[in-house]
Amino acid sequence: MNVLGLLRHRGSAPVARERLQILLSYERAGREKRDLLVILHEEIIAAIAKHVTVDRDSVQVRMDRSDTVSTLGIEVEVPHSVVRARGLAFPDDPS
Amino acid sequence: MAKVLVITSGKGGVGKTTTTAALGAALAQAGQNVAVVDFDVGLRNLDLVMGAERRVVFDLINVVQGVAKLSQALIRDKRVETLWLLPASQTRDKDALTEDGVANVIKELRGKFDWVICDSPAGIERGATLAMRFADAAVIVTNPEVSSVRDSDRIIGLLDSKTERSEKGERVEKHILITRYDAQRAARGEMLNIEDVLDILSTPLLGIIPESEEVLHASNVGAPVTLSNASSAPARAYVDAARRLLGEDLPMTIPSDRRGLLDKLLGRRAA
Numbered sequence: 001m002n003v004l005g006l007l008r009h010r011g012s013a014p015v016a017r018e019r020l021q022i023l024l025s026y027e028r029a030g031r032e033k034r035d036l037l038v039i040l041h042e043e044i045i046a047a048i049a050k051h052v053t054v055d056r057d058s059v060q061v062r063m064d065r066s067d068t069v070s071t072l073g074i075e076v077e078v079p080h081s082v083v084r085a086r087g088l089a090f091p092d093d094p095s
Numbered sequence: 096m097a098k099v100l101v102i103t104s105g106k107g108g109v110g111k112t113t114t115t116a117a118l119g120a121a122l123a124q125a126g127q128n129v130a131v132v133d134f135d136v137g138l139r140n141l142d143l144v145m146g147a148e149r150r151v152v153f154d155l156i157n158v159v160q161g162v163a164k165l166s167q168a169l170i171r172d173k174r175v176e177t178l179w180l181l182p183a184s185q186t187r188d189k190d191a192l193t194e195d196g197v198a199n200v201i202k203e204l205r206g207k208f209d210w211v212i213c214d215s216p217a218g219i220e221r222g223a224t225l226a227m228r229f230a231d232a233a234v235i236v237t238n239p240e241v242s243s244v245r246d247s248d249r250i251i252g253l254l255d256s257k258t259e260r261s262e263k264g265e266r267v268e269k270h271i272l273i274t275r276y277d278a279q280r281a282a283r284g285e286m287l288n289i290e291d292v293l294d295i296l297s298t299p300l301l302g303i304i305p306e307s308e309e310v311l312h313a314s315n316v317g318a319p320v321t322l323s324n325a326s327s328a329p330a331r332a333y334v335d336a337a338r339r340l341l342g343e344d345l346p347m348t349i350p351s352d353r354r355g356l357l358d359k360l361l362g363r364r365a366a
Binding site: 012013015016019022023027037038041056057059060061062063064065066070 | 143148149150151152153157162163164166167185311312314315316317
């Protein structure tokens, strides 16, 4: 095994440790709050559905967690017809 | 035509998840569209071995219960674009899986992928029987060790009696994959040899994966071993096994990472 190979192998246990710490801290915290993402997904769709008609299948939720920051990405596809029908009016607009 | 492949063993800790990730990645790198599905509900680990543990939003149970669409639960691998993961649920238990629900998910996966690879939980209970239920083919992961061989024999019995194919009088194509093989110990007569294992199980051999530190390294960093170090002995053995699954007739060899003194002095990697 060459020097680079040795370094790489020494390096992999700390990587494993860090990955586990991040994952387990998340899982322990979330044990009581079952399926938080499922609930969020449902509530976000419900909130949007109050104002525009959206297809459940056109909502994509993506997650990426790290030790310092986690991102939750929600992508909602709204058909042109819906946007046109509602014009630019906001839901609280008296029109 | 899609093929549903179950990676099973009966015994735990023999290398099912490592094998699912490695064969899935090798088939995807060969240009196949591959979904790897974790059936170990409550104790998922395929996401961790694949390095996707931070990206799980929905899981198999959510799809089975209709809470999420399959397309929302599938996670695309960041390294091989034709490789996708369907994770298991970590918070539910195996009773949340229903046969009809699993049938629907497998049917939908068949329509989207060339290979659907189901990572079975250990044991012979509900999770394991549902993982194999709709399989066209099975890889039985076996260590050259008495308890593993005994459990493999039990699993072969289930594949021949409890699967949808067996109930219709059709055959589930079965393959033995020997993992954690130590050629030196086998040569010294300390380990069951491969001929004996195959003779006892009367099932053809798909490949021999040598015991290697590369497997631990791969799971540490969250990459299938075929991607973390493609030139390593286990990676080459898994690539050969994947090519055999695709119908190639390759000579059965046991790749090795062992090198001569000159190689070590020169710092050369094994080819």
